[in-house]
Amino acid sequence: MSRGEKFSPFPPLDATFTTARLVDETEPVSTAFFERAAEDLARELLSCVLIHGETAGMIVETEAYLGLNDLAAHASRGKTERTKVLFGPAGRAYVYFIYGMHECLNVVADREGEPGCVLIRALQPLAGVSEMQERRNWRGPVCGLTNGPGKLTAALAITRQHYGHRLDRGELTIRRWQSRPQFKTAVTPRIGIRECADWPLRFVWAGHPCLSRR
């Protein structure tokens, strides 16, 4: 294992799965799983597995965006063509394009009409590592494939064509381990925003090597 990548609580950083085996060791989440406040969903999504095709990763960093009173949230400006999915049912994908270059994946939270969501900021790669390496043209450490919101969407080939797709089943899916791994959650302010910059709404698997930069 290379420098800066010793971490083993679960799963080992060099563990590789097929997505078929991942599906075997995990279970689907219900729509009800997503129907809660964004802060709560952001915590619960840590350690869950995101699967797309033959590629997959474990969620280790998230941020909650609360909706109308949270000026950092896209939904705070109201319902538009871009943000309309946030006002719909929970458990859908909100994918948006930013900086002329990157796609970011959010999970819609809350009940219908309440536009909370959770930004997925980092994954630990679990399946399809070589495919991710090709997509990202990345030769460095495995964690570098998915340790950022724009990086993980590129690695898993998630784009705006997934806008509005349900995540409890289907081609792009979130599942959870049959027994949840033990870890500590750390809370910090969110990254890269101007408004509400000190609100403690970023949640990370404490000490995990695949977190985004700071």
Add this chain to the structure above:
DNA sequence: CAATAGATCATCT
């Protein structure tokens, strides 16, 4: 190591 510049375009003013 830290700071910064450049890429690049959908979205909203």
Add this chain to the structure above:
DNA sequence: GATGATCTATTGC
């Protein structure tokens, strides 16, 4: 017309 929930390469100490 300006901005942005980012990333990479490059510069400078």
